[in-house]
Amino acid sequence: MQENTHKYTILIAEDEAINFLFLEILLKKQIDLGCAIIHAKNGAEAVEICKKNDDINLVLMDLKMPVMDGFEAVKLIKEIRPKLPIVAQTAFSSIEDKEKVFAAGFNDFLSKPINKEALLDVINRQKEQKINKNLNFIN
Numbered sequence: 001m002q003e004n005t006h007k008y009t010i011l012i013a014e015d016e017a018i019n020f021l022f023l024e025i026l027l028k029k030q031i032d033l034g035c036a037i038i039h040a041k042n043g044a045e046a047v048e049i050c051k052k053n054d055d056i057n058l059v060l061m062d063l064k065m066p067v068m069d070g071f072e073a074v075k076l077i078k079e080i081r082p083k084l085p086i087v088a089q090t091a092f093s094s095i096e097d098k099e100k101v102f103a104a105g106f107n108d109f110l111s112k113p114i115n116k117e118a119l120l121d122v123i124n125r126q127k128e129q130k131i132n133k134n135l136n137f138i139n
């Protein structure tokens, strides 16, 4: 594995290439977070990557993916990395959907289409959560 010289490593689990590219540009160019980004194309890949890579600080998880969806993946990742913040990317935003997302173990959610402000809010919330709940997020 390449030496990771970035301050943060973010795993994006997203099956649609265009959505992944959009998030990558937001994080790297618009927010300029100085992060390494890893792409998982389904939930099963995300779980495997989290097992192998202790550097990951944050997961942005799509809910609807082939092979294994985000709900299943968050459960498995939390078993091995309970303190890793995992944020659901969801196309739905009803109160029931939000409750379902938190009940599944996600730490936060982003409604699609994701914009820069919402993404920054989530990142800042996770920084506060790190202080409050001892999550392994960025300083």
Ligand SMILES: [Mg+2]
Pocket (backbone or CB within 6 Å): 014, 015, 016, 062, 063, 064, 065
């Ligand atoms: Mg999807």
